[in-house]
Amino acid sequence: MNRHDIPYGDALRGRDSADIEHDLTLIRGEIDGTLSALQDKLSPRQMLRRTRARGASALTHVDDAVRENALVCVAVAGLLGVISGAVLIGSVLRGKRFWSA
Numbered sequence: 001m002n003r004h005d006i007p008y009g010d011a012l013r014g015r016d017s018a019d020i021e022h023d024l025t026l027i028r029g030e031i032d033g034t035l036s037a038l039q040d041k042l043s044p045r046q047m048l049r050r051t052r053a054r055g056a057s058a059l060t061h062v063d064d065a066v067r068e069n070a071l072v073c074v075a076v077a078g079l080l081g082v083i084s085g086a087v088l089i090g091s092v093l094r095g096k097r098f099w100s101a
Helices: 008-012 017-041 044-068 070-093
Strands: none
Touching: 044 070
């Protein structure tokens, strides 16, 4: 049976104050270490670094895909351009405006 299996009151019985103070010091040290690690990990600077790294990785994957399938990407971009142009021209002909004068 380890000390974590012993009910709280029984764990303190038979221990002197120096042992209890020593355990409390160790626990405070562990808590301080955990809080410091969390503070470092959640700092704005670290979060920005992680976000930039993930964004750069995603852009690298997109770039690789475009390089491997350049013709397909050009065709899709052209098709999207034609569709967008048709929607814009249709809206203008119906009298709708997308921007204010």
